[in-house]
Amino acid sequence: MSLNFSPVPFDLAAGFTHWLVIMVAVLALSFVLAIVISMLTLGFAGPVEVVVHSAGAFSDFLGTSPRRCLALTTLTFREAVRRKTLWVFAVFAVLFLFAGWFMSEATPDPDLQVKNYVSFVLRTINWLILPVVLLLACWGIPDDIKVRSLHTVVTKPVRRHEVVLGRIFGFAAIGGLVLVIMSAIGYVWINRQLPQAKGAQLIARVPVYGEINFLDNEGKPTKEGINVGDEVMFRSFIEGNTKARAIWNFSNLDPSRFEGQGRLVLESSFQSFRSHKGNIERQLMCQFTLINPKTKLRVPLKAFEVHEFRRNVYDVLAQNKTLQDEDGNSVELLKDIIQDGKLQVETACLSSAQYLGMAKPDLFVRLPDRSFAASYFKSITTIGLMMTMVVVLGVVSGCFVKGPVATMLTAFVVVVGKVAHSFLQSLVTGNVSYNPNVKMQGSGLFDSIYRIPTHLNPMVEIDNKLVGRVVSTLDNIELNALWAVQHMFPDFASFDTTEYVANGFDVPWAEALLPSLAITVGYCLPWILVGYFSLRLRELEAK
Amino acid sequence: MSSEVVIQTRNLTKIYRDFWGRKKVRALNSLSLDVMRGEVFGLLGPNGSGKTTTLKLLLGLLFPTEGDVTILGRPASDVTKNERIGYLPEESYLYRFLNAEETLDFYGRLFKMPANVRRDRTKKLIERVGLTHARRRHVKEYSKGMTRRIGLAQALINEPDLILLDEPTSGLDPLGSRDMKDMIVKLRDEGKTVVMCSHLLADVQDVCDRIAILDGGELKVLGKVQDLLKDQGVTQIKTSRLADNVVKEVEAVLARHGAQVLEVDHPTTNLEDLFVKTVRESAARPGQRYVAPALPASTAT
């Protein structure tokens, strides 16, 4: 599993509030801006116009007719099919024909092989479908305007946003069809290429994650463990045979969902780091201690060897004949240890002067597996959502610029959102290190502009209080502006659930599906509004 | 024709601007006119005189720089007015990958129209414009004339009260042109209002009740066609064929009353009438053709 794989549940309420704030702010801002601009161009009649148009927009949206949208959707779909869009399958088929050449020799390790095949299929689908829908969506409305077929449509009682919606739905439908067929081919291909992996590796594990805390060598709570020199600070290490511990707090366990009536299965993937060679034929030893967080009852479990970069599955009841607390009294797992769905798992390294590295997702309670097909098609769903985003973006940009420009614009937003979103985020938050806890030192644009000519070291505070305040205010404004710009680019990377499927995880609802859905809806609504106004306020005749 | 005003423009002005907002072309200047229910109104003028601009302003495809438009009692920017309007654009801007039936069905679905009504109307309209044989062919394979016909059919899909036709006969052969004009007259007879613009005088003359002549964006002439065409200084007498002596006698009578005889000749039909007659006759009696008299020996090149 790659290091930076750390699923975080999506907080829908917080996300929605966040979105609402931005939406209201943007709407208010554009309204004010519209009034100012209309005043400048039309005089006092301007604001009246703005109000009239806004009211018109409102009534237009109220008058949305599913029938008209459907008519436009059908039209779009039919047109796309008759334009032989489906030829993209040919490309897809060719890719899969040759894929065998590229992959057969790669690696015989079944875990790694499954990972490569699954990511290959999902990535290929992803990267093939995007250009197709991008081109379709970006050229749809500009083409309509250019050959004026839109004239015939808008002189019917069609609301402008219905044109936008019809196009979006139509292209999304054709993209969806392509996606469904591609994914079905991909699914069959994976199963045929990896017959031996069926059941063993082609699975969807369902993890329940906890929160992680550390104790240092002396048993004092600490934020993180030791860094053993990895460039990427993802896992923290605890030293063996000391009081160093990593403690996971699980807060919402439901024993009835456990494997076979209440069997607790812990799966871990720790990293080993040796400060001396030790016995190279044996792996480092690790021990779990189950703790009831309420009663502080501690139940040490049998130690096990850590197999690095592998899935270490620990079935608590199978590997411990009896569960005993530290005083040797017998206890029951579900009665005495897991209480109100809460459980603490304390992890210790037993090999002295050796280290075990761990991060939050490295230990989880494993619920019964779901089928690979479920996680695969859930992942396809997120691809579908991303495709929808691209369609919306393409159609909307086609409402205000011509085809080629719309294509470039959309492609730009997609590429930035896919590749550089985290980079943008790091610019805004000033967090450019691999370690999420380390903030970049230094100052903002205006601060630097002041410091460079005055030869002031960034560590020294600015003497002049007034200048200091002005500079930091300006920097804040600039950062906030950057923050706003960053939010214009949807995080397309969060639609990529390939990692889950490839690593044999179920695609979770709260961590992956819900955020994708929320992002899609959250971005699409304002964009559709933009498309509507672009079409409404635009003289379709004007060249 | 009633006295109800269907279209009203007041001081309608359109100025096209360039990229920098500088005024470029004054396409329409202070146009004020009323169109009454039930009439066929013609907008006449040379290319670039502002006819199409006027139509597009009426439809809300363009926004006026100054002035107002009221159409069917509503502002031009109101989409709901389109429920009762049919529009045939200058070129029939249709979806090339649809066939005639799908095209009409598609436009029909944009109106509140139950499926069976839509089906009926589609069938009838296709018959009416004479495209039954080609109803399953994609529009992209249509000839210009066929495209105009299907264009007219889509304009009538909602049985509109007001029909706006932009150059309805352009690109049509004389026969098609005559069909189109017949249909316009028929629409008027059904009580619909038709506004058409054209630069073909004959078309306008044939079907329009009233015309407006535009030039350089300005309204030059407005009125009833008969009134406008009547030359009060000339009297034309049409009779059946007269013998030469009778003609002499008539000339003498006229001379007695002090009228000067300008010309005495047999009246001709216009070219369009002749063409139509010929084609119709040829359809009625296939195989008949014109045989030229013997020509002098050819000096072949």
Add this chain to the structure above:
Amino acid sequence: MNHLTSQQRKWLYVAGIVVLLVPIIYLGMPPEPATARSGEISGGKLAELRLKDKLGESALGNVDPASSTMGLLLLGFRGIATSILWMDWQDQQRNKDWAALRATTESIILLQPHFLKVWHYQGWNLAYNVSAEWDAVADRYYWVKEGIKFFKKGRERNDKYAELYWYVGDTTGKKIGRSDEWKQFRRFYRSDPDVARFEGRPDPEVNPNGRDNYLEARDWFQRANETIDSSGNLEHIMAIYLFRAYPMRAEFDYAGTMQREGIFDEVCIEAWKTAFDDWTTKYGIMEFDCPIGSIHFEVTGDELDQMIAEEDAQNLTERDRKSYWIGNYQNQTNYRFWRLKSRVESEKEMAEAHREMYEGEQALHRADTAVARKLLWDGMSKYEKILEEYSDLKKEDETIDEALLALHGWRECVELDDEEIPDAYPLKEFWDLNPKRRETAKEEFNRRRRGR
């Protein structure tokens, strides 16, 4: 032209096409795939020239259709694609995403199939760096195998270049035979830890003959040498006289490692004997160019005189110069040491000495003091006797270390028997002359005792 009918014009075009095709076919016809491999001349003029000047892809090794297709598909963007892949690859290594890394490596060599440094870098990285990241020895071995397999694949694609043959040999020999995990690796080499897949047999892709890793390595080194001779493409790893020595060096390693593992029987002696023979009769007579002409290493004074005589019998300085260069090159290749060492080691007496000292130490670790003391004494005596004969070996680190280890063992036996160390005992000079080394030898002695 207008007096031609449309049909005549078409025929004219056809004729034109045919006329133009003639030079194109003459120049550009691709060679027959079958003959291209064998080096026969076929195809058009360009193909012929390509073959003659070794510019065709097949001159470099096997042509991989997937690789050529990729190159074609990417049009002019191969360079960019490669750079992106290399960056991805670095990210994946940093993130320890081994599956992706392995796949990316595969893609990189698909785009750069004849870039020897890429093969070297990536193969090394798999066998050494990636393998070191894994904790379990079996996992490490898996990645060493991946490295070897990678080199082997590179060798197939570039089979006219000696380098990749050598890398296969080097990894098979050195990485398996000399890393920290050499004991396990050598065992795994003959019996793969992936029992489910190989049922206790070796992985046929890395060890098709089920042999010792050094013997396999020797053959790869040998093939590297043969490739230089057959293709005429020089290697660029090291000086040629060092490179040529590698098959025999692998034989030394083979024999020496057997001793490290406590095998002192006929097989071992025979291995040393073969090594000596090959060293002196194969390597020793190879001709190498030096600034004053051609020399070889296995040379007696008489031969030297004879060599000079052929050129300039009267010129004494010539003799000096020649012997200077031979000596110089011999030093660089450690020629004399290995000659001596393999000769001594192939003597029964020496094997006995090694065995007795080794087994003595083992007995001591088993706390069998009486046996240990006798074995060690005997071994040390024999060792001293041989060393008197070949005193050049006395200076060698290996010799000193072995002696000191045995001495530590023997002295412990004496002390355990509550006796004083006598004034005279075998190998005493080693003990007296190397006080500092004694300490490190003691540490090694203790480590070996623990590691038993």
